[in-house]
Every structure is written in C-alpha cells, then in structure tokens.
Amino acid sequence: MALRLGIDTGGTYTDAVLVDDNNDVLLAVKSLTTRHDLTLGIGESLRKIPTQHLRHIELVSLSTTLTTNAVVEGNGAPICALLAGLSETQVSKSGLRDILEDEQIIRLSGGHNASGQQLQQLDETTARTAILANKDKVSAFSVSAQFGVRNPDHEIRLQALVRELTGLPVTCGHELATSLGAPRRALTASLNARMIPFIQALIKAVEAILQELDISAPLMIVKGDGSMVNANTALVHPVTTILSGPAASVIGACAMSGAKNAIIADMGGTTTDIAIVTNGQPELAAEGARVGDWQPMVETVKVYSIGLGGDSEVRFHGGNIKLGPRRVVPLSLLCHQHPHILLRLQAHLNDMPSPRHNRFITRLEHNEALLKQMSEAERQAWDLLGEGPVELESLVFENKHLAKAMARLERKGMAIYSGFTPSDAAHVLGKSSHWNTQAAQLAAQIWSRQMRHLYGFGNWQQGNAEEPAERVFSLMHDAICQTLLEAGLHQEDLLNEARSRHLADLMSKLILKAGRKDDEQALFGINFANSHPLVAVGAPAATYYPQVAKSLNIALNLPKYGHVANALGAVMGSVVQRAEIAITQPTQGIFRVFNKQHPFDCTDLQDAFSKAEALVTEEASALATNAGAENIQVRIRHNNKHIISELDGELFVEAKITAIATGNPDLSIQTGLEV
Numbered sequence: 001m002a003l004r005l006g007i008d009t010g011g012t013y014t015d016a017v018l019v020d021d022n023n024d025v026l027l028a029v030k031s032l033t034t035r036h037d038l039t040l041g042i043g044e045s046l047r048k049i050p051t052q053h054l055r056h057i058e059l060v061s062l063s064t065t066l067t068t069n070a071v072v073e074g075n076g077a078p079i080c081a082l083l084a085g086l087s088e089t090q091v092s093k094s095g096l097r098d099i100l101e102d103e104q105i106i107r108l109s110g111g112h113n114a115s116g117q118q119l120q121q122l123d124e125t126t127a128r129t130a131i132l133a134n135k136d137k138v139s140a141f142s143v144s145a146q147f148g149v150r151n152p153d154h155e156i157r158l159q160a161l162v163r164e165l166t167g168l169p170v171t172c173g174h175e176l177a178t179s180l181g182a183p184r185r186a187l188t189a190s191l192n193a194r195m196i197p198f199i200q201a202l203i204k205a206v207e208a209i210l211q212e213l214d215i216s217a218p219l220m221i222v223k224g225d226g227s228m229v230n231a232n233t234a235l236v237h238p239v240t241t242i243l244s245g246p247a248a249s250v251i252g253a254c255a256m257s258g259a260k261n262a263i264i265a266d267m268g269g270t271t272t273d274i275a276i277v278t279n280g281q282p283e284l285a286a287e288g289a290r291v292g293d294w295q296p297m298v299e300t301v302k303v304y305s306i307g308l309g310g311d312s313e314v315r316f317h318g319g320n321i322k323l324g325p326r327r328v329v330p331l332s333l334l335c336h337q338h339p340h341i342l343l344r345l346q347a348h349l350n351d352m353p354s355p356r357h358n359r360f361i362t363r364l365e366h367n368e369a370l371l372k373q374m375s376e377a378e379r380q381a382w383d384l385l386g387e388g389p390v391e392l393e394s395l396v397f398e399n400k401h402l403a404k405a406m407a408r409l410e411r412k413g414m415a416i417y418s419g420f421t422p423s424d425a426a427h428v429l430g431k432s433s434h435w436n437t438q439a440a441q442l443a444a445q446i447w448s449r450q451m452r453h454l455y456g457f458g459n460w461q462q463g464n465a466e467e468p469a470e471r472v473f474s475l476m477h478d479a480i481c482q483t484l485l486e487a488g489l490h491q492e493d494l495l496n497e498a499r500s501r502h503l504a505d506l507m508s509k510l511i512l513k514a515g516r517k518d519d520e521q522a523l524f525g526i527n528f529a530n531s532h533p534l535v536a537v538g539a540p541a542a543t544y545y546p547q548v549a550k551s552l553n554i555a556l557n558l559p560k561y562g563h564v565a566n567a568l569g570a571v572m573g574s575v576v577q578r579a580e581i582a583i584t585q586p587t588q589g590i591f592r593v594f595n596k597q598h599p600f601d602c603t604d605l606q607d608a609f610s611k612a613e614a615l616v617t618e619e620a621s622a623l624a625t626n627a628g629a630e631n632i633q634v635r636i637r638h639n640n641k642h643i644i645s646e647l648d649g650e651l652f653v654e655a656k657i658t659a660i661a662t663g664n665p666d667l668s669i670q671t672g673l674e675v
Contacts, residue, residue, distance in 0.1 A: 003056045005049075005217070008245060008566035009033055009042065009202055010065045011327060012269030012311055013539055016045040017567040018053060023255060026053070028564045030539070032333075035416075036363040038205035046209050057215050058667050062206055063222040063248035063570040067195045067241050069270045072307045072325055075413035076194025077139035078369050080104045082130065082162075084122055084154045085111015085146030086182055094183035096190055104138070106130040110154045111146025114180075115586050116599035119146065122154045127161055135166040139369040140193040144173035144186035150582070150594050169196045169236075174596065176237060176298065178580040178656075188298065192239035197367055199238035203231045220628060220665050222248045222569070224300030225284055227576035228665060230628030240298050245566045246273035247301040249537055250282050252569030256559035257535045263484065263554075265545065266565065267538040269311035269423075270327040272480065274304045274487035276532065299578070304487035308479055310423040310540040314447065314472055316455045321471070323479055328419035332427045334360060334389060335439030344391055345442040353453040357446050359392040361385060361406050364416040377405035385415060392417070420447040422476045423540070428469035431543045441465040480548050482508040485528065529554050537565035575629035575663045579619035581612045583655040591652075605652060609638075616659035629663030636660075 003026070006017040010033060018027040031044035070076055081096060086107060091097070096105055108130075110122035131141070141162045145154040152174040162170040171192040173185040199221075206219060221234035224243035234241055249266040260280045266273045275282050285302040307325020311333075315322050335341050341360060348357040363385045374382060381402055384390055395403045409415040420443045426432040427440035444465035451457040451468070460467045485507050533555035536545035542558055549556035561568060582594045583605075591608040592601050595615050602608040617634050624632045637658040642650050 001056045002058045003053060004059045004061065004571040005046075005057045005215070006061055006063070006248075006567040006570035007042065007045070007206065008063045008065075008248065008564070008570060009038065010245060010268050010270075010566070011035075011069045011309075012333075014038075014041040014045050015564040015567040016049065017561070017564050017571070018049060018057075019568065019571050023572065025561050025568065028561050028567070030564065032337075036366055038202055039208050042205050043209045043212070046213060049213075054213055054215055057217050059220065059571060059665055060206070060210060060215065060217050061220040061222060061228060061570040061573070061665075062202070063244045063566045064199075064202060064241060065245035065268060065271065065566075066198050066202060067238060068243055068245060068273075068305060069327070070195060070198055070413070071191060071242060072271055072305065073327060073413070074099065075365070076191070077197040077367055078104070078137060078373075079140045079142055079190060079193040080106065080130065080134040080138045081142045081144070081186065081190045081193075082106050082108060082127060082158050083144055083186055084108045084148075084158065085119060086144070086186060090183045090186075094187045096187060099194065100190065104134065108158075112148070112151040112154070114147055114150060115584075115592065116147065116151035116594060118151075118153075122157060124157070124161065127158055128165065131162055131165045135168065137369065137373060138168070139367065140169040140171065140196045141166070142171045142173075142186070142189040142193040144182065144189045146182055147180070148172070148174045148182075148185070149178055149180065151599060152596055153598075169193065171196075171237075171239075176239060178582070188239060191242075192237060195238035195241075196235070197369075198365075199235055199241060201366070203235060207231070218628060218665060218667060220575075222573060224298055225576065226251050226282070226301055226569075226573050228573045228628070229575065229577075230626075233627045242298060243273070243300045243303050243305065246271075246275065246303045246305060247282075248569035248573075249273065249566045250275045250277065250301055250303075250569065251572050252565035252567070253535045253537045253559065253562070254280070254282075255568065255572055256537075256561060256565065257533075257557045259533060259535055259557065261532045262535045262557070263487070263529055263532050265480075265484065265534060265536045265538075265541070267480075267536070267540050267544065268309050269539070270307065270309045271305050272308040272483055274484060275301055276487065278532075304483070304490050306483055308476075308483060310426070310543075311421050313417075313419050314421060314425075314475075315419075316451060316457060319457075321451075321457070321475055323422065323472075323475060328417050328421060329360075329362060330421040330423040330435065330440070331358060331418055331443035332424050332435035332437065332440040334362070334418045335436040338389055339436070341389060341391075342436070342439055342442070345439060345446065348393070348446050349442055349449075353446075353449045354393055355450065355454060356393040356396060357450060358418065358420055358443055360389040360418040361392060361410065361415050362389045362418070363414070365414050367414060370412055370414060375405070377401055378408060381405040381409055382414070385409075389418070420444060420472075422472055422544075425469035425472040425476070426540070426543050428465045429473060431473075432540075440469075444469050476544060477547055477551070478508065480544055481551055484534070484548070484552065488528065528552055533557055535559065535562075537562035539563050575624055575627050575665060577620050577623035577627055577629070577661045578658055579616040579623060579661075580656055580658045581616050583608050583612055583657065585652050585654075588651075609655070609657065612655075612657040613659070616657055617661075620659035620661035624661035624663050628666050629661070630666040630668075632661050632663035634659050634661045 034040035173189040220228040226247040312324035424440040448468040
C-alpha cells in the first residue's frame with residue numbers, strides 16, 4: 001500500500017492528510033501552528049498518524065501560507081538589497097522603502113542596456129564595503145541590476161562577492177523573473193530574500209519530525225502555481241511558495257468537489273484567497289498575482305488574496321469598525337492555551353475601559369539576525385515573553401520602557417498581540433466551540449465597552465456579548481461578499497484594482513440590500529456566478545459561507561475534507577519548471593539571443609530559434625531534475641512579436657521562447673537538506 005502524506009502549515013493550524021493511490025483520504029488531522037517553534041505543531045499533527053501507516057509513506061509534500069501571510073502582513077527577515085545601475089526614481093517606484101530601511105538599500109554603479117551591453121563598470125569597492133557593514137545585521141542579501149535579465153553578469157559577480165564575504169543566502173533578480181521591469185524585479189528578489197528564514201525554519205521543522213518518525217520519503221514543497229519542487233529548491237527560491245497554500249487549496253478543492261467550473265474560496269486565520277476555475281483549470285497569473293499590497297514577479301495560480309480571516313483584528317478606524325489586515329491571537333484561543341488569562345479578562349471588564357484591554361503579547365518568530373540586534377530592553381522583553389503571555393495594561397503601568405520594547409518586537413514580527421476577532425464572535429454566537437467560549441464572551445464585552453466609551457461607537461447594552469458579536473459577524477459576512485465580487489471583477493481584467501474595489505463595494509451593497517427587501521421593492525437584480533458554484537474550504541468556511549451563498553444567491557459546496565483542502569492538494573501536483581530566452585533584432589538582419597551566460601548574435605532567425613530552443617530545453621530539464629523530477633517531458637512555447645512597416649512590410653521585433661519541463665516526483669530520493 002503506497003501512501004502520500006500532505007502537510008499544510010498555516011498561520012493558525014497545521015494540517016496533515018494521508019492519501020492512498022486512489023486519492024482517497026485515509027486520515028485528516030489538525031493541530032495548532034506553533035510559530036515560535038514549528039516542530040511542536042507539526043509534530044503534534046504527524047504523531048496522530050497510526051504507526052502502521054508510517055512505513056508505507058512514499059511521498060511527503062508540504063504547502064504553506066507562512067510566506068503569503070508574511071507578505072500580506074509586511075513581515076520578513078532583515079536583508080540588504082544591492083542594486084546595480086538602478087536610479088533613485090526606480091528605487092522609489094519599486095516599493096523597497098516600504099519593507100527595508102534606507103541603510104539596507106545600496107545603490108551601486110553598474111548595469112546593462114536593453115541589448116545586454118554594459119552601461120557602467122560595477123562598483124565592487126562600494127559593494128564590498130556595504131556587504132561587510134551589513135553582514136552581521138541581516139539574514140540574507142538580494143541583488144538586482146539594470147537589465148539583469150538581458151545580461152546577468154553584474155548580478156552574478158555581486159552574488160559571488162556576498163557569498164565570499166558572508167556565506168549568507170543571496171537572491172538574484174534574474175533567477176526569479178524573466179520579464180523586464182527593474183523595480184518589480186528588485187522587489188521580487190528582496191521579498192524572496194526576506195522569506196528564506198521562514199522557509200528554512202519550516203523545512204527543518206518538518207524534516208526533524210520525519211526523521212523522528214523514521215519517514216525517509218522525499219519531501220516536496222508546493223509552489224504558487226500548484227506544482228512541486230524539492231526542499232532544496234524551495235529554500236533557494238522561497239518567494240515561489242507565495243500562494244503555495246492557496247494553490248494547493250485550489251487543487252484539493254477541485255479534487256474533492258469534482259467541479260469543472262467553480263469559485264474556490266479558501267479562508268484561513270489570516271487571509272481569504274479566491275481563485276476561479278473554468279473547464280477544470282485555474283488560470284495562471286504569468287506576471288504574478290497580487291498578494292496584499294504587492295505583486296511579485298512569480299508565476300502563480302491567479303488568486304485574489306486579501307488580509308481577511310478568522311483571526312483578523314477587529315479595530316476602530318476612520319469612524320467605523322474595520323477588519324484586518326493584521327492578524328492577532330483570538331482571546332478564545334489564547335485562553336484555550338493559557339486558562340489563567342480568564343481572570344485578567346474579568347479584571348479588564350471590571351476596570352475603566354482602556355485601549356490596552358484584551359491585549360496580551362506572545363512570542364511569534366525566532367529570527368537570529370534580529371535577536372543579535374536587540375537592545376537591552378528588547379532582549380529583556382524577549383526573555384519575559386519566553387515565560388508566557390504578557391499583559392500589556394499591567395506592563396505599561398509597571399515598566400513603560402519595557403512596554404515600548406514589546407511594541408518594537410511586535411512591529412518587527414517577532415511578537416504578536418491578542419485581540420477580539422471574528423473567531424471570538426463566532427464562539428459567542430455558538431457557531432464555533434473548539435476554543436474557550438467564556439473568554440470570547442468576556443472579550444466581546446470588553447471590546448464593546450472600548451468602542452462605546454473610547455470611540456463613541458455603538459449603543460450595545462452593557463454585559464451583552466451577543467449584539468457586538470452579531471455586528472462583527474455581519475461585518476465579516478459583508479466583507480466576504482465584497483471580496484468575492486472583487487475577485488470576479490479582478491478576473492475579468494476590465495478595471496484597475498482601485499476601481500474594481502469601488503465597484504465591488506457598490507455591487508455588494510446593492511445585492512445585500514435587495515436580499516433584505518421583498519422582491520418587488522428591489523430596484524436592482526444582479527446575478528453573480530450563475531455558472532460557477534462556490535466551493536468554500538478552510539477551517540472557518542462552514543461558519544461563514546452558508547449565509548454568504550444565500551445572500552449572493554449562488555450554489556454552495558462545502559467538501560467533506562474542506563477544512564484540510566490545502567494538505568490534500570499538496571500531494572496531487574507534479575514537478576513543473578520553466579526556462580525562457582528572449583530574442584530581439586537590434587539591427588536589421590541581426591538576431592540577438594539573450595541566454596543567461598552571455599548574449600550572442602545570429603544572422604538567421606530560424607537559426608536563432610533553433611539555438612534558443614536547445615538552450616531552454618536543456619535549462620528547463622536541468623531545473624526539473626534539480627527540483628526532484630523524473631520521467632521529464634518538455635514542451636516549447638513561442639511568443640513572437642512583429643510590426644508592420646510601410647517601407648519594409650512585416651518586421652520581426654522580439655520573441656520569447658519558453659520551455660516547460662514536467663515530471664513526476666522522483667520517489668527514489670530520500671529527504672534531507674543540503675547544508
């Protein structure tokens with residue numbers, strides 16, 4: 001009996017699914033994710049697998065939302081970005097300053113032009129100084145050069161210099177993206193570098209548990225396009241695992257529902273991810289899907305992902321209640337893990353309202369580079385968090401300096417606050433019961449007092465937990481409806497994102513308003529997704545989506561194993577790797593082939609095509625083999641551009657030759673990271 005083990009590590013839960021050769025689920029388990037030490041949550045899930053099944057596991061595949069969540073929440077490890085030939089305007093346009101400090105962004109002389117010719121000599125002296133100055137302050141480096149996809153020489157030289165001087169991981173822009181657009185490529189390389197410690201910790205945690213359980217099957221990771229790579233490949237290019245969880249969820253949801261056309265909605269603790277499947281295939285976003293405020297240059301399943309989940313913070317902003325995008329620990333979960341906090345919540349309820357009530361701080365991420373840079377107060381705060389959750393209200397009165405240090409740890413992504421969330425509201429209303437309901441009720445009452453006394457919002461009766469919970473639940477319902485409509489508009493590519501969001505807001509208000517009236521009173525009748533049923537998966541799906549489907553008047557499918565769809569989809573993909581080469585005609589009759597070693601010229605277009613096809617076939621096959629594939633097949637795709645000249649007729653301008661190598665996971669390779 002050959003079995004496959006799928007694992008999904010999300011922001012709240014770690015799931016495991018055991019699947020047989022017929023894709024039937026033998027076992028599905030769920031445990032809380034332990035972000036400060038991932039081995040704990042992963043181990044708890046995998047130790048629930050009966051011992052007699054362990055020796056039959058021939059493949060382990062992992063999907064994760066940790067990278068997606070980190071991008072949405074703006075978290076990541078500290079890195080240094082080395083930029084050769086990029087202007088100040090390009091740096092500003094890239095968005096790098098939103099994720100990095102100014103001293104971590106190093107502009108250098110260098111770069112090439114569109115023909116692959118050097119514009120300026122690379123300033124290796126300044127680069128060397130910057131690398132040495134940052135080597136003890138960062139976890140990794142990113143490198144991006146002007147027209148690095150046309151000639152990567154300067155990127156490769158900087159990469160070698162970083163490795164020589166530091167031994168730290170370093171990501172080059174040309175390794176991740178083949179499209180022009182220096183600002184986005186620099187951002188993509190930097191996002192990748194920031195994700196390396198997340199993926200490294202995850203893979204090491206999984207491998208430690210597999211070794212403990214004597215499971216020697218190869219370990220694969222799901223990429224954002226739904227395909228697999230081995231652990232070593234994912235460790236080098238972790239940004240490709242952005243939307244790994246949603247991609248696996250789409251595959252799992254399609255397999256469970258059997259639907260050829262569907263809207264797949266995957267709701268977790270941090271994000272809601274929506275993909276539209278037509279004729280059995282999700283569309284790929286070749287230029288990268290938008291994740292929160294970012295759009296890295298990574299081919300993914302076309303997913304609309306926003307910071308809306310069961311653990312989204314319920315906050316007061318702009319005169320109204322808002323949800324997310326920040327994730328906090330639900331009070332019902334915190335008290336489930338630490339029951340003594342119930343007494344402190346009761347004390348908050350009896351005190352004068354404070355904006356710090358409901359706020360406890362716990363450890364989140366363990367990052368060595370950040371730990372080395374801690375101030376004395378931050379180290380003291382970190383050590384205190386090692387003893388368990390810390391109450392913010394008491395800390396402010398006892399040691400304000402330490403409270404500020406705690407806040408800095410939270411901003412760095414090393415600690416996390418608790419708060420009132422939709423998950424708590426669902427517990428109050430009896431729609432969920434897996435955590436501490438009493439804590440949820442206290443949190444709702446404390447939150448309603450904060451809204452009324454601190455912000456003048458709401459007129460809920462004192463001591464009533466149900467009414468504020470109903471308000472939050474209704475807000476969540478409306479937000480999901482709007483998100484589904486946004487995803488539909490986003491899929492059509494008719495409007496930019498801001499206009500799609502505005503139109504979706506108007507449409508959701510009209511639809512929901514009409515649904516709350518008698519039919520003859522409604523001025524508008526709007527049909528949505530008549531041909532695509534809603535397949536809702538994820539732990540909170542059964543709580544929210546029945547009412548959502550009713551409000552939008554669409555068919556709903558809640559699969560039996562929908563709560564572990566990501567883990568199920570993780571074992572149903574194949575290994576897919578792509579390689580691409582551009583060909584241009586810089587002068588008439590000369591065809592330049594931009595291979596990664598060095599551009600070269602041909603005088604015959606068909607000769608250029610033939611050589612480019614051979615190069616990309618070889619590269620894609622090697623990538624697939626290195627990514628853990630066997631029985632590899634390669635197909636070639638051409639994208640040619642011509643223009644019509646009044647004098648010369650049709651002229652060749654540019655071509656992109658892409659090789660797509662596909663294979664099955666090589667089951668003969670045992671798990672084990674290369675160090």
